[in-house]
Amino acid sequence: MLKNPKLIEGHYECRRFDETLPVFTDILGMEVIERRSETEWVMKHPNTGWSMVLHAAGPDAKDKPLMNHYGWRVSSRGEVDRAQEYLKKVKEEYRLPRVGKPCLLHIAYSFYFGEPGGNSLEIEYYEPEHAKASAVYGPHWQRPYAAEKFAGKGYVCQGLSHGTLECDEGAKESYRRFIAERLGLELVPLPPELPVLYLKDAFNPWYVVVVPQKIRRYLNENSRFTLEIDSLEAVREAHQEFARTGNDAGVTYVGELREENGRSYFFLSDPAKNWWEVTAGKSAVSRNVNSI
Numbered sequence: 001m002l003k004n005p006k007l008i009e010g011h012y013e014c015r016r017f018d019e020t021l022p023v024f025t026d027i028l029g030m031e032v033i034e035r036r037s038e039t040e041w042v043m044k045h046p047n048t049g050w051s052m053v054l055h056a057a058g059p060d061a062k063d064k065p066l067m068n069h070y071g072w073r074v075s076s077r078g079e080v081d082r083a084q085e086y087l088k089k090v091k092e093e094y095r096l097p098r099v100g101k102p103c104l105l106h107i108a109y110s111f112y113f114g115e116p117g118g119n120s121l122e123i124e125y126y127e128p129e130h131a132k133a134s135a136v137y138g139p140h141w142q143r144p145y146a147a148e149k150f151a152g153k154g155y156v157c158q159g160l161s162h163g164t165l166e167c168d169e170g171a172k173e174s175y176r177r178f179i180a181e182r183l184g185l186e187l188v189p190l191p192p193e194l195p196v197l198y199l200k201d202a203f204n205p206w207y208v209v210v211v212p213q214k215i216r217r218y219l220n221e222n223s224r225f226t227l228e229i230d231s232l233e234a235v236r237e238a239h240q241e242f243a244r245t246g247n248d249a250g251v252t253y254v255g256e257l258r259e260e261n262g263r264s265y266f267f268l269s270d271p272a273k274n275w276w277e278v279t280a281g282k283s284a285v286s287r288n289v290n291s292i
C-alpha cells in the first residue's frame, strides 16, 4: 500500500491550448504556472494547493465522459446561478458547446458546461451545514479569493475542488477496497443514499469523486491523478509491490519505473482502468511552486 500519498495533480487532456486556456484563465481563475513542454502546461488556482496539468493532444483527442469532469467551488448558491447566466452570455466568445442548468444533485448545487477541448467542467456550491461532516464540503481555502479578478461576472471561483472518475457499475465495493488498501487514500463518509465514492488524501480537502457507470469510455494516461509519496525509495518499493502483486489486485497496467532529474515515477492503470502516477523527488515537490 502507498504510505501517506498526497494528491498533488490532476491531469487533463484537451486538443489545443489556444481554445481551452481562455476558459480556464478567464472563467475559472486558473493561472499557468509552468510550461513543461509544447504540449504539457501546468495550471493552478491561486487559492487552492493542487495543480492541473493540461495535455494538448491535438485534434484527434476524444470527447471525455461527463463523469470525468473537474469542479470549481463558489461561496454561495446565488453565485452558481450568476455564473450560469454569465456563461450563457459568453458562450459564443469562448466557443462553449453547452451550458447546463443549475440543479441540486445529491448535496451540491451546481451546473456543468462544456469547453471546446472536449471536456465538461462544473461550478458548484455546498451548503455550510455539510462542512461538519468532512473537510471536502467546507471551504478549501484560507481566505476568500480576490473578487476583483472576477469583476463584472457576478461570481468568484474560490478554488479547484475536485476531479471525477468512473468505475464499473457493480464494482464500487471492490474499487473502494483498492483505493483504501492499495492506493492508501481516504474514503469520505457519505450519506448511504449517495451512489458514489469520494476519495482524498489525509492532508488536503480536495477530492476525487468516483461515479459507477454501466457504459464506460476509457481514458488514456493523459487523464490521470498524481500521488506524491515520501521518497524515491518509497516509489521504488511501491513499483516493486505493484509489479509483483498488482495482477491479483486487478491492476491492468504497471509502467516502467523512471528516474530523472532527482524525481522518480511510474504510471499504473487500476482495476477500473483509471490512470495514476506515483511519484517522489525534487521535481514533484517543486510542481506546486510558481516557476514562471
Ligand SMILES: [Fe+2]
Binding pocket: 069, 070, 071, 122, 162, 164, 209
Ligand atoms: Fe462534480
